[in-house]
Amino acid sequence: MADRNTAPGRTNDESAQVQALLRAEHGDPFAFLGPHEMEDGVRVRVWQPGALEVQLLDAAGESLGFMQEQVPGLFVADMPRRQPYRLRINWSSGVQETEDPYAFGPQLGELDIHLFAEGKHRQLGRCFGAQPWQVDGVHGVRFVVWAPNARRVSVVGNFNSWDGRRHPMRLHPGAGIWEIFIPRLEAGEVYKYEILGREGLLPLKADPVALQTEHPPATGSVVAGRLDFHWDDAQWMAQREQRQGPDRPLAIYEVHAGSWRHTDSGEPLSWAQLAEQLVPYVTDMGFTHIELLPVMEHPFGGSWGYQPLSQFAPSARYGSPADFAGFVNACHQAGIGVILDWVPAHFPGDAHGLGLFDGTALYEYAHPFEGWHPDWDTHIYNLGRTEVHGFMLASAMHWLREYHVDGLRVDAVASMLYRDYSRKSGEWIPNRHGGRENLEAIDFLRHLNDVVASEVPGALVIAEESTAWPGVSHPTQAGGLGFSGKWNMGWMHDTLKYIGEDPLHRRHHHQQITFGLLYAFTEHFILPISHDEVVHGKGSLLGKMPGDRWQQFANLRLYLSFMWSHPGKKLLFMGCEIGQWREWGHDRQLDWYLLQYDEHRGVRDLVRDLNALYRQHPALHQRDDRADGFQWLIGDDSTNSVYAWLRRGEDGALVLVVHNFTPVVRSGYRVGVPEAAGWQVLLNSDALQYSGSGAGSYGELHSEPQQSHGQPCSLVLELPPLGTLIIGVK
Known part of the structure; x- marks a missing residue:
């Protein structure tokens, strides 16, 4: 009896199809496995190498009879008409009941395929890889992977004893994308892809778009559940663009998560522990x-x-x-x-x-x-x-x-x-x-x-x-x-x-x-x-x-x-x-x-x-990338290794900065300033509170009407040794 669903260009020789399955080289398993209309009904083929017997069940779970084992691992049964069915598979280790993956049609949409081929799919993480999926009320996982030059791609994991013969995938030829929906799989399953390349079988491959992985040194991909996380950051997200503008302060604490701090037992902190310890530390700092x-x-x-x-x-x-x-x-x-x-x-x-x-x-x-x-x-x-x-x-x-x-x-x-x-x-x-x-x-x-x-x-x-x-x-x-x-x-x-x-x-x-x-x-x-x-x-x-x-x-x-x-x-x-x-x-x-x-x-x-x-x-952050936010006062005192400059804000606010890169206290050091005003030492890096020597200027300062460094007024400072003074207008 002829198979009416044989794809154009595909062989209709059942013997050749079976041999391709036995060699694990079948590149189009959906063209042969699953339900196919014949001249007088529907033939169901199930490929389960290692199974002892396979029984067909109807949607209510009633037996439709045992399937005939045509060759070891290939089970066949005829039905008078197409109808929903599932499989009861007897293994030496127990009984498995599941829907047939090859009874489902393509699950990847044409738009997804087109966008990927064009390099315009912005949400591959929600489309490719392993996605918890539901088809006609049946829960499972849909796998999608790009491997255009493969002869066969199979999903393998504990669920099929890592046997690449059991779940070969469907190819979308134009885009080189392979897919399969495997019923009754759940989040947490470890998997990889077994790929038959032009030159033979490749090492098992992790999923390029895996959303979760095993803990190294294990290298398997993990089916991730939906990230149904309840976010409480609406206020931050609403303000983020303004907070991160070029005129805003940006002080970054760079962290290697595994070595910032360890537990008492010497293990790196988890994300939850980092949230409890690192976040308050960074906030305090x-x-x-x-x-x-x-x-x-x-x-x-x-x-x-x-x-x-x-x-x-x-x-x-x-x-x-x-x-x-x-x-x-x-x-x-x-x-x-x-x-x-x-x-x-x-x-x-x-x-x-x-x-x-x-x-x-x-x-x-x-x-x-x-x-x-x-x-x-x-x-x-x-x-x-x-x-x-x-x-x-x-x-x-x-x-x-x-x-x-x-x-x-x-x-x-x-x-x-x-x-x-x-x-x-x-x-x-x-x-x-x-x-x-x-x-x-x-x-x-x-x-x-x-x-x-x-x-x-x-x-x-x-x-x-x-x-x-x-x-x-x-x-x-x-x-x-x-x-x-x-x-x-x-x-x-x-x-x-x-x-x-x-x-x-x-x-x-x-x-x-x-x-x-x-x-x-x-x-x-x-x-x-x-x-x-x-x-x-x-x-x-x-x-x-x-x-x-x-x-x-x-x-x-x-x-x-x-x-x-x-x-x-x-x-x-x-x-x-x-x-x-x-x-x-x-x-x-x-x-x-x-x-x-x-x-x-x-x-x-x-x-x-x-x-x-x-x-x-x-003044210290608004014009970080603009020349009008900075003004040299002293840039040529190489003899004393002293530098001084002004930082300017949008509202005209000024901050004076003076650095002394020598271990010598410099008393009576005059620095020009643009305003005859009261000034205040905001920070002295040599202060006792920082375990410094306590030298240098502190507190209130008053400018003198003496020109210096091109400015109409000046301050007379005591520069701390190997120290910085940051001074603001009162």
């Missing part, structure tokens, strides 16, 4: 935002998250997706924004990951000169491929929308912009114009920033970009890349080198402080003292400071005061605010015991007070 090193699931903890493989799943190391949402919610309720480090540049080569996903270079460039990063031994995303472009854009939007995240800091942007990044001559492939720019990555970054600005107004997208690429934070309409801000890596390198010099020699390096002000207003800069500066043998921030113990702490307080009073938003890595001696280690908590000592408490208290001043005085 006066930071405006927490920036988390990548929380997207990553196989190797020593990568700190910078080699992620699950671009849609929070790491299981700290809890469930709902737990992570709870952490963000707690931050927002406390008035703290959340920024995530996000890595669209590269991914690791773990066998279960994205590399050669369907046996071909799918997510990565095929040529190693384009697709392999020599520094990090990682694959490079082929962002010129429409589907990959859309996949990464959907990842960014997933965190911003689903988890209410307030910004993304895009990692390694420089490596994306240049095709010859970290490559020798002859080891890179020019673009279509013969140049070194990666045009497809540039298009992606511009598109990313335009989409975020349009669809998530007020969200930040910040570039870690270490070169002189022009216009990183300029609008795309003006030829820029469109980022909200850019890390000022040049400022960081210059000033850390300067502060590391013996104070006797700083006069010879004076320009390392002044040089950054030549370009400080060309971008929307963030001043970063990040994790990269306190690891890999670089020592801690305190450890970079020269001199004896007293001078090291004084230099640290001076440097932090310099940073907070300099134009640009602020970012400080955890541990720097307590003057940690050891460089950061990702597998241990910060050295909190140091806070029993006065000097370390002094640094912490100074950072708290700097944040308070920064937030309370608009």
Whole structure:
């Protein structure tokens, strides 16, 4: 009897179909398995290798009879007409009752397929991967994965004994998308994909769009339940765009979630525990935002998250997706924004990951000169491929929308912009114009920033970009890349080198402080003292400071005061605010015991007070990216290593800042000021309360009608040794 439903171009030879099943090479299982109309009824074929017997049941659970085993594992029965049915399968381990996955039609809509193929599907996290699903009253899970060059794709897990023969998927040929609805599966199931490529069977692959994963070192994907989280951050979300404007204070506390603090038993804190401990700490310290090193699931903890493989799943190391949402919610309720480090540049080569996903270079460039990063031994995303472009854009939007995240800091942007990044001559492939720019990555970054600005107004997208690429934070309409801000890596390198010099020699390096002000207003800069500066043998921030113990702490307080009073938003890595001696280690908590000592408490208290001043005085943050918010008063006193400038707010408010980078008290030091008014010392970094020497000016000051530094009046100050004075108009 002929099968009326044989697809065009498909063989109708039942023997060939059976042999393809037996070899686990059938590329179109829905064309053969399940119910198919025959000339005199409906034939049902069920492929259950290892089953002892299979019985057909009607919708009410009444038996329609046992199926005949045509070959081992292939069971066949005829029905007079098409009707709902389910299966009762006897295994050696027990009895299973379920609907037949191959009795269901396609579940993926044509619009979803079209949008994915066009790279325009913004909500892949709600469409691809494993989605709890319901069809005709039957609950289960729908699996969707992109593998256009695969010969077969199957879902495997404990539910089918990890047997790739039992659940081969349906292919949508034009888009290369595979799907299957498996009835009666529930959230919590661990799964992977078994993929038969052109050259044979591949290692089991994790789901690229998994919303949840197993706890590393396990590498399975997990069916996630709906993120039906009750958010209590409506007020924050309504105010976010205004709170995160370029004229507002931005003081970021950079955190590696696994090593900020540990439990008494030595385990990293969970998201719930971080909400209870980290959020109040950051609030007390006066930071405006927490920036988390990548929380997207990553196989190797020593990568700190910078080699992620699950671009849609929070790491299981700290809890469930709902737990992570709870952490963000707690931050927002406390008035703290959340920024995530996000890595669209590269991914690791773990066998279960994205590399050669369907046996071909799918997510990565095929040529190693384009697709392999020599520094990090990682694959490079082929962002010129429409589907990959859309996949990464959907990842960014997933965190911003689903988890209410307030910004993304895009990692390694420089490596994306240049095709010859970290490559020798002859080891890179020019673009279509013969140049070194990666045009497809540039298009992606511009598109990313335009989409975020349009669809998530007020969200930040910040570039870690270490070169002189022009216009990183300029609008795309003006030829820029469109980022909200850019890390000022040049400022960081210059000033850390300067502060590391013996104070006797700083006069010879004076320009390392002044040089950054030549370009400080060309971008929307963030001043970063990040994790990269306190690891890999670089020592801690305190450890970079020269001199004896007293001078090291004084230099640290001076440097932090310099940073907070300099134009640009602020970012400080955890541990720097307590003057940690050891460089950061990702597998241990910060050295909190140091806070029993006065000097370390002094640094912490100074950072708290700097944040308070920064937030309370608009002159210190309103015009961070504008030249009219800054005025040099003293930039040429290299002999004394003294610098002084004015910061100006929109309402004309003034803040005077004076730094003395030598360990000498300078009495009677005259600094010009524009107003004959009363002035007030707002902060002295050498104050006794910070465990300083107590030298320098304090309290009220009165200007004199003596011209100095181009100003009509002047103040006579006592400059503290290795110290900063921040002075406001009364």
